[in-house]
Amino acid sequence: MQIKFNENFDLDAAAVEFQHDKRGRFTDVLDTSNASEIYTGLKSLSYDLALIHEQRYMSIQPSDWTSMDPQTKQKYITMSHRYASHGEGFIYGRKNLSAGGCGVGSIDAFNKWLNSKAVIAWIKKVSGHDDIVAASAQATRYGPGQFLTRHKDEHQTEQRRVAYVFNFTEKWHPDWGGLLQFYENDGTPRDSWTPGFNTLSLFDVKHIHSVTYVTPFALQPRLSITGWFRATPL
């Protein structure tokens, strides 16, 4: 499968748009049939549960979560909520794609495309970060009750420069939550971006942001491929 940009996506205009505030939300970014196939692939993946437990990042494998008794599950969720109440928590489904392929053709092809010379050259031009060499990638799934509190994506060892989120859920309703919300340094909310099908959210890692709570009445999970264009090789 050959991944390509949508023929109507204006790569130069996106670069101009990004320069205004070092971020941009772009629609109809990938070839539509590519995006549909990736969406199908994302629905078939199984995701680890990422959360904070005892002040550490923790990842629970799907089989462990399924076999866990309800009280223990609740203990993890309660603990995450306790951290979140102080602005530090998260719970969402995560599948790392940078430690070898995931076995789903469309997603592996996408990951390869993201790290291709053409895409890396484009993102260097868009961001002005000439030291970018690679893109890390993870598939994420936010279902009802899941969220990622306010943070910045800066990272010393990975030397992340630009965060990207390719969104794939068809017909996302903004009332379902799961919005990419930006903030001022003092915590004042700025604008928020809805994760529409085949949209790309691109932002410099200096921006403070969160993924808002996905409401109990969301009819579908929020499925994305996200990661960072970085100056350290993978």
Ligand SMILES: O=C(O)CCC(=O)C(=O)O
């Ligand atoms: O999924 C998103 O819109 C943003 C995700 C994010 O901020 C992160 O994983 O650090």
Ligand SMILES: [Fe+2]
């Ligand atoms: Fe982030």
